[in-house]
Amino acid sequence: MKFILLTIISAALLTSCCKLCSNNENNNTTTSKSFEKSNEANQQTISDNVLQVIADIPSAELLDVFKNSEILAPALAEAKAENKHVIIDFTGSDWCGWCIKLDKEIFDTEDYKNGIASDFIFVKIDFPRNIQQPNELEASNRELAKHFNIKGFPTIIIVDANGNKVGQTGYIETTPAGYVEHLKSFINK
DSSP, X not given: OOOOEEXXXXXXXXXXXXXXXXXXXXXXXXXXXXXXXXXXXHHHHHHHXXXXXXXXXXXXXXXXXXXXXTTHHHHHHHHHHHTOEEEEEXXXXXXXXXXXXXXXXXXXXXXXXXXXXXXXXXXXXXXXXXXXXXXXXXXXXXXXXXXXXXXXXXXXXXXXTTSOEEEEEOOOSSOHHHHHHHHHHHHOO
16 A cells, blocks of 8 residues: 655744744744655656646635645645545644654554555644744745644644545544544545
């Protein structure tokens, strides 16, 4: 099974564990990002598909929010091409205890990765405290957090291939297979 993990790391000052600070303008942050598809041909194909998917998104608000995201737009393009949903993991991976626990117990396991492969594309929007990022990336990720009304971490948003929110969850104590079923319950309604 194919599992694609698209990761974007962004940063923001956070006032307390798992609380998003919305009023701090003096953040000194950077990014690191990784894509499994890294060769130029694949990137061009993804870019072409992203433009088509963005053109198909009906809401002007969604268009503005998603076109500025270097990760979410390609994930939506892939989801549309493969008839899947997108899991967006808003996390504080280097400081939020519940986020670290969710990664370790669920997201990092093969049972989880294999379980979501047929129905989902997984995207991680990370707000670590110890990594700096370019201003454009920080603005894009803050815009996504604002759009989805993220108030704490971890927050898991499930969207369809057009970017419409179909569910929201967070950490729950269960097995990787149990978490996969929990996520699938949002798309099997």
